[in-house]
Amino acid sequence: MLRLRTGLRGRVVQFGLLLVVLALVAGCARPAPQEQAAPTPEPAGPKPGGRVVIGYTEEPNTLDPHKTGAAAAWFIMDKLGGPYIWEDPETGKYVPGVFERWEASADGRTWTLKLRPGVKFHSGRALTAADVKATWDRALDPATKTVAAAGMLGPIENIEVVDELTLKVTHKKPFGPFLYAIAQLGGYTHTIDPDALARHGDNYGRNPSSVGPWKFKEWVTGSSITLVKNPDFNWTAPFFKNQGPPYPDELVVKYIPEDATRMAALEAGEIDIVTVAPTEIDRFKDDPRFEIHSYLAQGVNLSIWFNTTKVPLDDVRVRRAINHAVNRKAIIDAAIEGHGVEAHGPLPPTIWGYWEGVKDIAYKLDVTRANALLDEAGWKMGAGGVREKDGKPLKLTLFIMPLDAWQRAAQVIQAQLKPIGIDVEIQSYEWGTLMQYLSEGRHDMNLMGYGYGDPDIMYLVFHSSQIGSGLNWVHYGNPELDELLEAQRHTPEADKRAKVVADAQKFIVEQALWAPIYTQQVYVAVNKRVKDFRVSPRGYWLLHDMWVDQQ
Amino acid sequence: MKHRTRAENMVPTGGGDGTGGSAGEGTGPMSGVGNLVGTAPATGAESRARPWYTAAARRFARNPTGLLALGCLLAFIASAVLAPLLAPHDPLDISGERLQPPSREHLLGTDELGRDILSRILYGGRVSLQVGIIAVVIALSVGGVLGLVAAYWEGRLDGVIMRVMDMMLAFPGILLALVIIAVLGPSLFNVMIAIGIASIPAYTRLVRGSTLSAKQNEYVEAARALGAGAWRIIFRHLVPNVAAPVIVLSTLGVAGAILATAGLSFIGLGAPPPTPEWGAMLATARNYIRRAWWLATFPGLAITITVLVINILGDALRDALDPRLKS
Numbered sequence: 001m002l003r004l005r006t007g008l009r010g011r012v013v014q015f016g017l018l019l020v021v022l023a024l025v026a027g028c029a030r031p032a033p034q035e036q037a038a039p040t041p042e043p044a045g046p047k048p049g050g051r052v053v054i055g056y057t058e059e060p061n062t063l064d065p066h067k068t069g070a071a072a073a074w075f076i077m078d079k080l081g082g083p084y085i086w087e088d089p090e091t092g093k094y095v096p097g098v099f100e101r102w103e104a105s106a107d108g109r110t111w112t113l114k115l116r117p118g119v120k121f122h123s124g125r126a127l128t129a130a131d132v133k134a135t136w137d138r139a140l141d142p143a144t145k146t147v148a149a150a151g152m153l154g155p156i157e158n159i160e161v162v163d164e165l166t167l168k169v170t171h172k173k174p175f176g177p178f179l180y181a182i183a184q185l186g187g188y189t190h191t192i193d194p195d196a197l198a199r200h201g202d203n204y205g206r207n208p209s210s211v212g213p214w215k216f217k218e219w220v221t222g223s224s225i226t227l228v229k230n231p232d233f234n235w236t237a238p239f240f241k242n243q244g245p246p247y248p249d250e251l252v253v254k255y256i257p258e259d260a261t262r263m264a265a266l267e268a269g270e271i272d273i274v275t276v277a278p279t280e281i282d283r284f285k286d287d288p289r290f291e292i293h294s295y296l297a298q299g300v301n302l303s304i305w306f307n308t309t310k311v312p313l314d315d316v317r318v319r320r321a322i323n324h325a326v327n328r329k330a331i332i333d334a335a336i337e338g339h340g341v342e343a344h345g346p347l348p349p350t351i352w353g354y355w356e357g358v359k360d361i362a363y364k365l366d367v368t369r370a371n372a373l374l375d376e377a378g379w380k381m382g383a384g385g386v387r388e389k390d391g392k393p394l395k396l397t398l399f400i401m402p403l404d405a406w407q408r409a410a411q412v413i414q415a416q417l418k419p420i421g422i423d424v425e426i427q428s429y430e431w432g433t434l435m436q437y438l439s440e441g442r443h444d445m446n447l448m449g450y451g452y453g454d455p456d457i458m459y460l461v462f463h464s465s466q467i468g469s470g471l472n473w474v475h476y477g478n479p480e481l482d483e484l485l486e487a488q489r490h491t492p493e494a495d496k497r498a499k500v501v502a503d504a505q506k507f508i509v510e511q512a513l514w515a516p517i518y519t520q521q522v523y524v525a526v527n528k529r530v531k532d533f534r535v536s537p538r539g540y541w542l543l544h545d546m547w548v549d550q551q
Numbered sequence: 552m553k554h555r556t557r558a559e560n561m562v563p564t565g566g567g568d569g570t571g572g573s574a575g576e577g578t579g580p581m582s583g584v585g586n587l588v589g590t591a592p593a594t595g596a597e598s599r600a601r602p603w604y605t606a607a608a609r610r611f612a613r614n615p616t617g618l619l620a621l622g623c624l625l626a627f628i629a630s631a632v633l634a635p636l637l638a639p640h641d642p643l644d645i646s647g648e649r650l651q652p653p654s655r656e657h658l659l660g661t662d663e664l665g666r667d668i669l670s671r672i673l674y675g676g677r678v679s680l681q682v683g684i685i686a687v688v689i690a691l692s693v694g695g696v697l698g699l700v701a702a703y704w705e706g707r708l709d710g711v712i713m714r715v716m717d718m719m720l721a722f723p724g725i726l727l728a729l730v731i732i733a734v735l736g737p738s739l740f741n742v743m744i745a746i747g748i749a750s751i752p753a754y755t756r757l758v759r760g761s762t763l764s765a766k767q768n769e770y771v772e773a774a775r776a777l778g779a780g781a782w783r784i785i786f787r788h789l790v791p792n793v794a795a796p797v798i799v800l801s802t803l804g805v806a807g808a809i810l811a812t813a814g815l816s817f818i819g820l821g822a823p824p825p826t827p828e829w830g831a832m833l834a835t836a837r838n839y840i841r842r843a844w845w846l847a848t849f850p851g852l853a854i855t856i857t858v859l860v861i862n863i864l865g866d867a868l869r870d871a872l873d874p875r876l877k878s
Contacts, residue, residue: 260837279663279838334649334664402819404838411664411825415645426824428737 046242050548051250052530055262055274059222059255062205065188066139069148071451074187076225076253079543081190082212084113084182086237089536094183095237098127098191098211108174108492115165116235121193122215124232129167133159135191136169149188151460151470152181154489173490176497177456184453184540213246213544227251240544241532247547259404266290272527278336278405281523290525293535297520298350299451300343302335302409304398304515307443309475312379312394319512321373322445323363325420326413332518335409339523343516345505346458350519350538353455353488355502361509370420379421387421395423399437399446402428406447409517438473446473453538455501459485462508474513481507607795610871617867623860631676640667642674642827650843660845663835664825668845671827672853678828679809679857682743686808687801689747694754695797699785701755702762713759716752724749725811729820737820739828745815746808757800761793768792795872799865806861813854829854 060073063080084098094102101114119127136159139149154175160168171178182189196209208216213236214227233245254270256262259277263284266274276284276292285292304322306313313319328342344362347354374387374394382388386395398413400406407428414424424445429437438446450457460466463485464477484504491497508514524541526533529549534542611617630637639658640647647665651657659668697716701709719727724746731745765771766789774784813830815821822828829850836846 260840277838279842283841330645334645404835407824407835408663412645414825415643415664428819428823 046247046532046545046547047550048247048249048547050248050550051252052248052273052546052548053252053254053271055265055271056253056255057257057262060225063208063216063219063225064205065190065192066144066146066149067205069188074185076187076227077190077208077210078187078212079214079227079251080208080212080216081186081210082235083184083186084189085179085186086239087183087536087538087540088237088239089534089538089540089542090239092538094179095239097183097186097235097237099182102179104174104492109171111169111171111178112162113167113169115167117165119211119235120232121195121211122209122230123193123195125193125195127191127211128164129161130164131194132167132191133161134194136189138192139189152177152185152188154178154181174492176489176492177454180454180456184538214251217250222255224252224254227253236544240542242545246544251543266525266527269527272530273533274525276523276525278339278520281337281339284523284525287525289528291528291533293524293526293533295522295535295537295539296341296348296350297451297522298348298453298539299449299457299519300346300348300514300516301340301449301451301520302331302406302517303343303448304413304517305438305446305448305474306513306515307441307445307473307475308513309441310444312377312389313396313444315377316512317373317377318379319515320363321370321377321420322417322422323512323515324366324370324373325422326416326515326517327365328517329365330416331409331412334412335405336518336520339521340518341521343519344509345516346461346508346514347455347501347505348519351453351455351457353498353501355505357502358505358509361506363512363515367420374420374422381421385418385421386423393423394421395425396444397425397427399434399443400426400428401431401434401447410447439468441473441475443473448473451539455504456489458501458504458508459489462504462513476511476513478511481511607871611867614867614870616863617871620860620863620867623856624864627676627857627860628680630673631680634670634673634677638667638670638673640670642666642670643825650839650846652843653845659849660843662832662846663839663843666825666827668832668849671832672829672849674827675829675832675850675853676857678739678822678826679812679854682739682746682812683805683808683861685743686746686750686812687804689744690750690754690804691797691801693747694751695758697751698755698758698760699762699789702759702766703781703785703789709759712755716755719749719752720756722749724807725814728811728815732815732820737823739822739826742812742815742821746811749811750804750807753804754797754800757796758793761796762789765789765792796869799869799872802865802868803862806858806865809861810854810858 056072056075058070058072060068060070060076062068063073063076065073065077065081068074082097085094085102086097087093088095096116098116098119099113100116101112103112104110105112113129113132115127115129115132121127121131136153136156138144139146139153140156144150154177155172156169157172158168158170160170162168169178190210190212192204193209193211196207197204200207206219213230213233215230217226217228219225228250229246229248231245234243236243254265256265256271259279262271262274263277263280265271266284284290304326306319306322308314308319332338332340332342341348345355345358347358377389379387379389379394382393386393388394396417398410400410407426410426414426417424427443434446437443450461452460461471462474462476462481463470463472464479464482466472467475467477481504484500484507488497488500488504491500522539524535531547531549532545534545536542643666645664645666647657647661647667649661649663649665651661651665653660657667657669659672662668662671697712701712722730727749728742728745731748732741735741735744771784771788774788779787812821812828813833816828816830817834819834822831824831832850833847833854836843836850839846
């Protein structure tokens with residue numbers, strides 16, 4: 001009996017040890033850096049050929065630019081369509097792409113756009129102004145049920161084809177964000193090849209065709225999208241060294257949702273370029289096999305959004321109390337390993353129009369103030385450490401997506417709101433369900449993040465017209481704020497617009513429609529066999545000089 | 552045990568209607584009604600001397616592995632029940648330093664939010680135990696009754712019940728549980744229901760099979776001849792006779808349910824955060840497996856050891872309860 005017992009225990013201990021050893025082996029699995037890397041002579045310069053594989057978290061729903069708002073789709077469409085105009089990463093100025101010139105009329109309502117001659121579709125046919133008009137008319141046609149592109153193009157009254165290469169776009173009111181919509185957001189507004197659209201019809205989203213540096217080759221559902229280089233491409237931005245077609249033969253985007261798996265694929269050499277998961281950044285930062293590019297994201301990647309129509313979050317004092325109670329630093333540490341900066345307003349410093357004054361009116365961590373605000377709002381501390389008012393406990397739901405970072409953040413927020421007497425219940429839903437529930441207003445609070453390069457994001461998120469169908473999940477409609485948000489859209493003069501944008505930020509922070517948490521520092525790891533990959537300070541990946549060292 | 556005492560008691564009562572006369576024939580060949588009735592008191596006499604559970608317990612006591620497993624399981628139950636007393640920290644307290652390796656302050660280290668892993672494992676044991684037992688109770692009560700009903704009445708009812716069970720068996724258990732959770736929504740309570748429902752067919756089949764063979768026994772015939780009602784026969788005579796294999800299956804079922812819960816929580820369909828649940832702990836730990844081995848190791852060990860111990864106990868119980876299987 002004794003013998004057997006020790007025998008069993010021995011087996012159990014052995015098994016336990018085995019698990020531990022496996023964990024340790026996994027921990028040490030990183031292969032030693034390749035020793036022979038040093039002596040290879042510096043290659044003479046870019047060589048064409050080869051294949052670059054990019055790792056990406058989620059797959060697009062479609063590549064029809066009018067049927068999607070997904071960043072994953074934009075990422076592909078940007079390569080297929082290429083922006084109409086490029087933003088110079090050094091100066092931040094717009095430089096020619098498909099459009100050689102663009103001029104606004106004196107009243108700011110009409111844009112005259114001049115196409116570069118000789119731009120061809122992937123089919124070989126020349127691009128004309130009529131094709132651009134056809135695409136934008138389709139985007140603006142209510143029957144298309146356009147998700148994102150129509151809002152980006154603005155309130156267009158009329159598109160006129162002046163001649164083969166000239167287009168006149170007239171807005172109902174001057175529309176400031178228009179250039180951004182055809183530049184960095186060009187993925188959503190790029191010209192569709194009308195022949196391909198006619199041929200594939202509803203299936204165009206799986207067979208896209210346009211004018212950009214990369215041509216669509218293949219989409220393996222659940223796995224990857226493959227693009228091949230467009231050998232006729234010759235209209236890239238002047239700031240690229242390479243003025244011809246892209247160097248690599250193929251560009252593959254591989255979809256690997258799991259953080260750990262994606263990073264393992266990078267280590268194994270299966271993918272060349274990937275955004276590093278925050279939990280893995282420290283491990284990859286100093287790895288000699290990879291080049292790391294880093295930038296502060298354009299957007300507030302995490303905020304608590306309040307449903308302002310529901311008790312008790314219809315009371316600005318409760319919203320302010322939560323803003324005072326969250327310890328942003330602790331959330332950044334837990335959710336993204338400290339790789340981010342605290343956010344206090346709807347815009348991050350990386351977006352044009354960011355108002356410095358946000359810092360002064362920001363809600364600083366102050367639990368005493370938070371408690372006082374809740375007391376003032378009539379929520380008194382009850383039994384069990386949960387506040388009550390009229391016999392109702394202060395219980396709030398927090399809707400999230402099952403993303404690792406969000407789950408960590410949600411649990412920290414839950415723990416931080418407990419001491420001020422708020423009982424938070426975390427509910428996790430997939431993207432589609434979450435969007436539906438948020439539009440219906442089933443939530444008290446939700447976690448949300450955005451990436452956008454223009455202050456017009458505030459219009460999309462806070463304007464009363466965006467309640468229900470749009471992104472106004474705080475369900476806030478206020479004429480004063482609406483007026484500011486409309487004014488910034490229709491004020492083309494930069495300094496005047498900046499003033500209105502600042503006023504809007506002030507209003508939003510004072511009303512505490514969000515509890516903004518952080519803007520993330522993004523790290524992109526590139527396998528060193530891929531050369532001359534760059535990222536603009538605004539986080540736009542510049543792929544045109546990229547080439548593969550095939551030695 | 553009970554059925555035999557009842558059968559025994561019934562013979563004198565029933566003797567008045569004429570069948571008692573053959574009682575004395577004892578264990579003769581089963582060639583007539585008289586013989587069938589006669590076996591009942593004989594078995595009863597045997598069980599009076601050595602009730603089946605005594606023999607089983609004696610056999611179990613001779614199995615050191617089983618005893619060790621039982622001891623481990625009792626210790627595990629005690630630690631789960633006494634978690635609030637034993638846990639050194641609040642399992643939800645995030646004030647600790649994040650990702651600390653095991654130390655005197657935190658014996659098994661802290662997790663990605665600074666929570667004490669030992670405390671979370673202790674509280675997680677409560678969740679696992681609860682889900683394991685409740686899921687089995689659901690499966691056993693529904694599956695058992697269906698199996699008894701199907702076997703006792705046979706015929707069309709049996710056909711309908713068993714075809715439905717076959718349909719459920721066509722799905723792998725975990726897939727069926729996934730579908731049920733997808734319909735009900737993810738929560739710990741729904742996990743219990745889902746796992747319970749998914750394991751119903753196994754119990755139905757087992758109980759039906761055992762009941763069908765137990766039904767052949769003479770004492771059942773005797774009870775029926777004496778005018779006992781269907782439910783009386785089922786619960787007094789059949790249930791105790793099929794108990795042994797069901798005990799074994801239920802024990803193993805608890806282990807399976809604990810594993811399934813961990814699996815469902817791992818893919819985010821089980822316990823919502825911040826519930827300390829072993830599978831959910833593993834799920835978050837996978838992102839840190841290279842940096843902090845203790846995050847995944849200890850919940851993993853907790854699941855492994857618990858499931859292993861219950862399985863060993865189940866095996867030992869089978870050996871003890873059903874010596875015929877031993878060869």
